Amino acid sequence: MRQIMLNEIDLTANLIWNDYERGQWYERRGLLKEALESYRAATSRSPDVERSTGQDTALIWLQYGKLSMRLRSFSNSESAYAHVVQSSNAYAQHALNQWAALLLTQGLSDPEIYKHLSGRISGLAASPEMIGCAMFYIGAYREAAECFRGCLDSLGPSGGIMYAKALIRLQQTSEALRLLEQLENCQVPSGSSNRNAWQQDLRHLQLLCRWKLAGNSQSTLTLTDPLELAKTAVSVGLIPEAEWLLSLNGIDAGYALICLLYNEGYITEAVSHIEMLGQLPIGDAGIYSEKLCVIAAEVLYDQGKYEEASSQFQQIRQAWPSCTAARFGEAACHLQSALLSLSRRLETSFSSPKLQQEIMEHIDNIVAALNLVDSSGWHTSWTPSQKRVDNKRKAPCAVLLN
Numbered sequence: 001m002r003q004i005m006l007n008e009i010d011l012t013a014n015l016i017w018n019d020y021e022r023g024q025w026y027e028r029r030g031l032l033k034e035a036l037e038s039y040r041a042a043t044s045r046s047p048d049v050e051r052s053t054g055q056d057t058a059l060i061w062l063q064y065g066k067l068s069m070r071l072r073s074f075s076n077s078e079s080a081y082a083h084v085v086q087s088s089n090a091y092a093q094h095a096l097n098q099w100a101a102l103l104l105t106q107g108l109s110d111p112e113i114y115k116h117l118s119g120r121i122s123g124l125a126a127s128p129e130m131i132g133c134a135m136f137y138i139g140a141y142r143e144a145a146e147c148f149r150g151c152l153d154s155l156g157p158s159g160g161i162m163y164a165k166a167l168i169r170l171q172q173t174s175e176a177l178r179l180l181e182q183l184e185n186c187q188v189p190s191g192s193s194n195r196n197a198w199q200q201d202l203r204h205l206q207l208l209c210r211w212k213l214a215g216n217s218q219s220t221l222t223l224t225d226p227l228e229l230a231k232t233a234v235s236v237g238l239i240p241e242a243e244w245l246l247s248l249n250g251i252d253a254g255y256a257l258i259c260l261l262y263n264e265g266y267i268t269e270a271v272s273h274i275e276m277l278g279q280l281p282i283g284d285a286g287i288y289s290e291k292l293c294v295i296a297a298e299v300l301y302d303q304g305k306y307e308e309a310s311s312q313f314q315q316i317r318q319a320w321p322s323c324t325a326a327r328f329g330e331a332a333c334h335l336q337s338a339l340l341s342l343s344r345r346l347e348t349s350f351s352s353p354k355l356q357q358e359i360m361e362h363i364d365n366i367v368a369a370l371n372l373v374d375s376s377g378w379h380t381s382w383t384p385s386q387k388r389v390d391n392k393r394k395a396p397c398a399v400l401l402n
């Protein structure tokens with residue numbers, strides 16, 4: 001059965017003549033080894049082929065590195081990321097971020113990661129600011145601040161905001177405020193799509209710093225949009241401040257707080273607030289009601305309570321028919337339940353090799369289906385820095401390796 005399925009997949013995949021697109025096709029279906037082979041083949045294409053297909057070799061190397069990391073081929077992953085950084089292209093920062101995340105996955109401490117990257121990129125096309133951004137990405141705020149401090153004169157607008165956020169995380173509020181005031185003179189290109197977001201970040205961080213330095217005195221705080229200010233507060237770890245900002249704005253603001261906490265990786269705090277609700281607002285017309293209910297179902301899913309989660313996703317789907325996360329979540333619950341059932345059967349079928357083979361074929365098919373569902377992005381995902389916020393959080397999905 002599995003061989004027939006693989007043959008059909010191969011026939012379909014072979015209709016895609018571009019190696020990179022074939023790799024993406026395989027990866028979405030959970031055929032990770034086949035995807036890796038396709039990406040590897042794509043990296044060896046000639047420049048003429050690259051120009052004719054419009055594919056960027058750096059992007060292909062990046063995907064190859066990420067998939068190698070997923071398959072725990074760490075040395076190949078690191079080599080791929082180094083290749084992208086060396087190319088000095090639009091994907092260099094992303095590759096350096098993933099490189100730092102790779103070292104974190106391998107168990108290196110923050111100082112060890114900083115030392116390793118600093119040593120490796122000395123001959124590559126990467127700046128100290130880029131290392132600082134990578135360290136910030138994995139939540140190594142002390143090392144990130146050290147990087148940014150060393151290149152303060154050449155620090156760009158984005159790096160400046162990261163530096164300020166790192167200082168706030170390190171409870172160096174006065175220094176953060178001085179930096180933010182200096183950033184007011186920073187020139188952000190008028191045509192930049194991120195200009196408004198950067199200016200809003202700057203204003204909110206200044207407000208929060210001044211408020212905190214004044215002992216959280218309400219008289220020093222001018223509230224224009226408490227929700228957006230609370231969002232910024234959560235992003236820099238100022239949870240009590242965010243809770244206060246939203247405490248006087250009714251039930252819907254309370255729902256918003258739960259969503260903000262969960263999205264930033266504060267899973268334990270979010271769950272605690274959910275438990276205090278008593279009843280979920282399924283079918284409620286509030287802006288954050290649907291997202292809150294999905295979060296509650298995701299938590300059950302991550303706890304392995306697939307039947308409860310499935311029932312909750314079903315209620316969400318019926319209340320909000322357009323909620324795709326509920327549809328995929330419900331499907332994932334059924335697949336995980338089937339996987340558990342088959343795994344239990346496999347443990348009791350040692351006397352029958354034929355039955356074992358049949359069960360393994362079913363398991364392979366379910367794992368492939370789970371990968372396909374997972375590729376929809378239905379479940380909330382977190383950056384390495386957000387994952388470090390709550391170490392008690394279980395992995396959002398089972399390990400899906402081909």
